[in-house]
Structure formats: structure tokens, C-alpha cells
Amino acid sequence: xxxxxxxxxxxxxxxxxxxxxxxxxxxxxxxxxxxxxxxxxxxxxxxxxxxxxxxxxxxxxxxxxxxxxxxxxxxxxxxxxxxxxxxxxxxxxxxxxxxxxxxxxxxxxxxxxxxxxxxxxxxxxxxxxxxxxxxxxxxxxxxxxxxxxxxxxxxxxxxxx
Ligand SMILES: CC(C)(COP(=O)(O)OP(=O)(O)OC[C@H]1O[C@@H](n2cnc3c(N)ncnc32)[C@H](O)[C@@H]1OP(=O)(O)O)[C@@H](O)C(=O)NCCC(=O)NCCS
Numbered sequence: 013x014x015x016x017x018x019x020x021x022x023x024x025x026x027x028x029x030x031x032x033x034x035x036x037x038x039x040x041x042x043x044x045x046x047x048x049x050x051x052x053x054x055x056x057x058x059x060x061x062x063x064x065x066x067x068x069x070x071x072x073x074x075x076x077x078x079x080x081x082x083x084x085x086x087x088x089x090x091x092x093x094x095x096x097x098x099x100x101x102x103x104x105x106x107x108x109x110x111x112x113x114x115x116x117x118x119x120x121x122x123x124x125x126x127x128x129x130x131x132x133x134x135x136x137x138x139x140x141x142x143x144x145x146x147x148x149x150x151x152x153x154x155x156x157x158x159x160x161x162x163x164x165x166x167x168x169x170x171x172x173x
Pocket of ligand 1: 039085086087088091092094095096098099114115116117120121122123125127129130
């Protein structure tokens with residue numbers, strides 16, 4: 013059993029890929045992001061594709077960009093509700109000085125509760141953002157709508173939770 017205080021964040025390395033895919037498969041079995049997608053993220057966002065390591069295990073990951081857009085995050089199922097998701101989120105928040113923002117499936121109630129708990133607000137909904145679902149757009153309070161609209165989103169790489 014992993015202890016919170018022993019977990020540490022570091023940049024993704026290519027050898028982590030199978031563990032990331034395992035986490036992804038549990039998080040999103042029907043709409044899994046491919047190996048190629050994750051490796052593309054590693055190329056494009058090498059400093060902000062972050063894994064959380066506990067001993068030899070990878071317990072979760074987060075991918076974000078410097079506009080504060082969270083592209084994807086997940087925690088291994090057996091490690092959930094221990095504060096690891098929050099640790100990853102706080103790591104991203106420290107980097108993204110203007111706040112964080114993301115899209116999430118309307119049906120993903122757990123993640124929506126998680127983001128609300130971390131102080132994010134739903135500021136709108138993007139109809140049909142996913143093939144089969146709308147996406148509430150969540151932002152942390154310090155990012156203004158104007159700045160968010162200005163930013164590029166790497167939408168060709170977005171994961172589909
Ligand atoms: C969302 C996710 C990353 C949260 O990770 P986590 O490590 O379990 O979250 P934390 O333990 O840091 O949770 C912090 C708080 O958020 C809230 N929270 C987290 N998951 C929740 C859930 N499923 N339902 C309700 N509230 C939740 C709780 O208030 C929790 O505090 P508590 O456990 O003391 O009550 C994880 O559930 C996950 O990987 N889900 C699948 C992938 C996914 O949906 N990613 C987000 C896509 S945008």
C-alpha cells in the first residue's frame with residue numbers, strides 16, 4: 013500500500029509508457045488514448061507530462077500545457093481517494109500561473125466532483141465535444157475567460173474522459 017508522503021512527481025520517461033497505458037485502460041476502457049497519442053504528448057509537452065511515482069509503481073499522471081489546459085489525468089484505480097489526484101493537480105497549478113482549465117464528460121460525475129472539490133467552477137458547456145457526450149468546461153478561479161479563449165488547445169491530442 014502506497015503512502016501519500018512517499019509519492020513524488022517527475023517528468024514522463026518513455027519506459028513509463030506501459031504503466032501509463034494500464035492506468036488509462038482502467039480509467040477509460042471504451043475510449044482509451046493510444047500509445048502513439050501518449051508518446052506524441054511526451055514530444056510536444058516534455059516538461060508537463062508528469063507522472064506520480066510511489067516506490068517502483070506509477071500511481072497516476074497528468075498532462076497539461078502552459079496555458080493551464082489539462083489534457084488528461086488519471087490515478088490507478090487501486091490508489092484512488094488517497095489524495096494522489098490532488099497532488100497531480102496541485103503540481104500543474106504551480107506551473108500554470110494563470111490557473112487551470114479542462115473539459116470533462118458530463119457523465120463523469122466522479123471527476124466533476126473531484127474538480128469542484130479542488131475549487132474549479134463550471135463556466136459553460138461545449139455541446140457534442142465528445143462523440144457521445146457534452147463537455148462542461150471547468151476552470152480554476154484565477155483564469156479569466158478572455159485569456160482562456162485566446163489560448164490554443166492542442167485539441168487534436170485531447171483525451172476523451
Ligand atoms: C478523477 C481522479 C483523477 C481523482 O483522483 P483521486 O486520486 O481519487 O482523487 P483524490 O484522492 O485526490 O480526491 C480529492 C477529493 O476529490 C473528491 N473526489 C475524488 N474522487 C471522487 C469521486 N469519484 N466522487 C466524489 N468525489 C471525489 C473527494 O472530495 C476527494 O477527497 P476525499 O477522498 O477526502 O473525500 C480519479 O478518480 C481518476 O483517475 N478517474 C478516472 C480518470 C478521470 O476521470 N480523469 C479526469 C478526466 S477530466
